[in-house]
Amino acid sequence: MIKLASTEEPMASNEQQLSNQSNFYTGRYLMSLTHEDMDFSGVKNVLKNELGLKVAQMGDFDDKESVTEKEYEDSDMMIFEDIGVALLGIDEDQSEVASALSVRGNFILEPEEVIMAPDPQALSVQNKSTWGITATDVDKSSYSGKGVKIAILDTGFDFKHPDFSGRTIQSKSFVPNESADDINGHGTHCTGTACGHKDSSGVRYGVAYDSDIFIGKVLGGKKGQGTDSWILSGINWAVSNNCQIISMSLGSRVFPGQGHKLAYERAAKYALKQGSLIIAASGNDSHRPFNINPIGSPANVPSIMSVAAVDSNLKVARFSNRAINPGTMMEISGPGVGVYSSWITSTKPYNTISGTSMATPHVAGIAGLYAEKFPIHTPIQLWGALTSQAKPLSVPVGDYGAGLVLAP
Structure with missing residues (x-):
C-alpha cells in the first residue's frame, strides 16, 4: 500500500541515517517513464487487470492541485500523470509486482528516499547582520517582486509572524496529519529571506517583499523530514498555481x-515547460578542506538550479557541497553564512543561522525580482538572467557556479 508509517514518530536523525544507509529509504518506489511522450496506460493495465491492484491518479480527484497522501493512501500506486512520475507501494508479499512490471522496460524504478531540511549551522552570536542583502545589491534594486508568485517548499510557515501581516499567502500541507504551520523554524527562516521585508526594528532581511507567497509544507515534525513523494506533490501544487519561482x-x-x-x-522539466523555475540547495555535507561531498538530491538534477553558499568574504562556506559527480553542475552562489531572518515567534521572532538552505532563498527572491523586471521571460530566460548577471568568484566553478547572485 501507498500508506507510510505514522509520521507521529520522528524519522531517524541525520546522524542515524548516515550510520545506517537503509534508513534513507521509505520502502516505496518512484516510477518514472523513460520517454516523455509515453503514459502510464500499460503500467495501469498490468497492475489493475493482471495483478488486481488498486491504482489512483491525479485525474481521479476534483481538486487535483491539492491532493495529499491521505487521499490515496489505500491505493497500491498513485500516478502524477502531468509530471510523468508514479508512487508505488510494494509490500513484501507483492514482490511479484516489480517482477511483472520489469519486463516492460519503459520505466525506471527508484527507491523513495527520506528528505530533510539540512541541519542549520548555528552561530554563537545572534546578530542582525543582513550582509547578504547588501552583497547581492538587493538594497539598491528598484524591484520588489510585485505580482510574482514564489513558492517555498519546506517545513511550513509561522502565519502569526507580525512581519507578514497583510501579505498574500496561500498554503497547503502535504505532510500527513500536520497543518502548514511551522514547528521547526527552517521554513519560516527561508520564507523570510526570499519574501520578507524588515524586522520590528526596521532592519531589512528579505528580498522580494511584494511577492505573493505560496507555502507548501513538505517536511514535517520538529526535525523537518519528509519523503520524495511529498516533495513531488508540492512541486505539482506550486506549478498548478502558476508559481514562477519554487524554492527548495x-x-x-x-x-x-x-x-x-x-x-x-x-x-523539473515539466515545471520549466509550465513556467516554473525550481531552485534548490546543494547541501551541507562537506567539511572543507578535508572532506568535500557531491551536490545533494534533488539539486543535482540538470533541470533544477543548484545553489552553493558563500560567506561575507565571498568564499565558499566550509559545509557547501561541490559539483563532483559526472553530469552535475553548480549553477550559482548565494549568501549562506550568518543569515538573519524570521523565525517561529513561539520561540523567538528572528534567528541567525547558516547553510545552503539560507543561500537558496536569496537566489529565489532575486529570481522573483528578475521575474518582475522581465514579466514575459520563460524560466530558462530567468535562469540565464541570474547566471549571466552573477558576480564571478574564484575557481573552481564546481564550488561557485556562475558566481554570486546579484539583484537587477
Missing part, C-alpha cells in the same frame, strides 16, 4: 559516483 531548501545526501533521480528531472 531541502535534500538528501548523494555519494560519489551516484547519479541523479529521474523522477526529479521529470518533475
Whole structure:
C-alpha cells in the first residue's frame, strides 16, 4: 500500500541515517517513464487487470492541485500523470509486482528516499547582520517582486509572524496529519529571506517583499523530514498555481559516483515547460578542506538550479557541497553564512543561522525580482538572467557556479 508509517514518530536523525544507509529509504518506489511522450496506460493495465491492484491518479480527484497522501493512501500506486512520475507501494508479499512490471522496460524504478531540511549551522552570536542583502545589491534594486508568485517548499510557515501581516499567502500541507504551520523554524527562516521585508526594528532581511507567497509544507515534525513523494506533490501544487519561482531548501545526501533521480528531472522539466523555475540547495555535507561531498538530491538534477553558499568574504562556506559527480553542475552562489531572518515567534521572532538552505532563498527572491523586471521571460530566460548577471568568484566553478547572485 501507498500508506507510510505514522509520521507521529520522528524519522531517524541525520546522524542515524548516515550510520545506517537503509534508513534513507521509505520502502516505496518512484516510477518514472523513460520517454516523455509515453503514459502510464500499460503500467495501469498490468497492475489493475493482471495483478488486481488498486491504482489512483491525479485525474481521479476534483481538486487535483491539492491532493495529499491521505487521499490515496489505500491505493497500491498513485500516478502524477502531468509530471510523468508514479508512487508505488510494494509490500513484501507483492514482490511479484516489480517482477511483472520489469519486463516492460519503459520505466525506471527508484527507491523513495527520506528528505530533510539540512541541519542549520548555528552561530554563537545572534546578530542582525543582513550582509547578504547588501552583497547581492538587493538594497539598491528598484524591484520588489510585485505580482510574482514564489513558492517555498519546506517545513511550513509561522502565519502569526507580525512581519507578514497583510501579505498574500496561500498554503497547503502535504505532510500527513500536520497543518502548514511551522514547528521547526527552517521554513519560516527561508520564507523570510526570499519574501520578507524588515524586522520590528526596521532592519531589512528579505528580498522580494511584494511577492505573493505560496507555502507548501513538505517536511514535517520538529526535525523537518519528509519523503520524495511529498516533495513531488508540492512541486505539482506550486506549478498548478502558476508559481514562477519554487524554492527548495531541502535534500538528501548523494555519494560519489551516484547519479541523479529521474523522477526529479521529470518533475523539473515539466515545471520549466509550465513556467516554473525550481531552485534548490546543494547541501551541507562537506567539511572543507578535508572532506568535500557531491551536490545533494534533488539539486543535482540538470533541470533544477543548484545553489552553493558563500560567506561575507565571498568564499565558499566550509559545509557547501561541490559539483563532483559526472553530469552535475553548480549553477550559482548565494549568501549562506550568518543569515538573519524570521523565525517561529513561539520561540523567538528572528534567528541567525547558516547553510545552503539560507543561500537558496536569496537566489529565489532575486529570481522573483528578475521575474518582475522581465514579466514575459520563460524560466530558462530567468535562469540565464541570474547566471549571466552573477558576480564571478574564484575557481573552481564546481564550488561557485556562475558566481554570486546579484539583484537587477
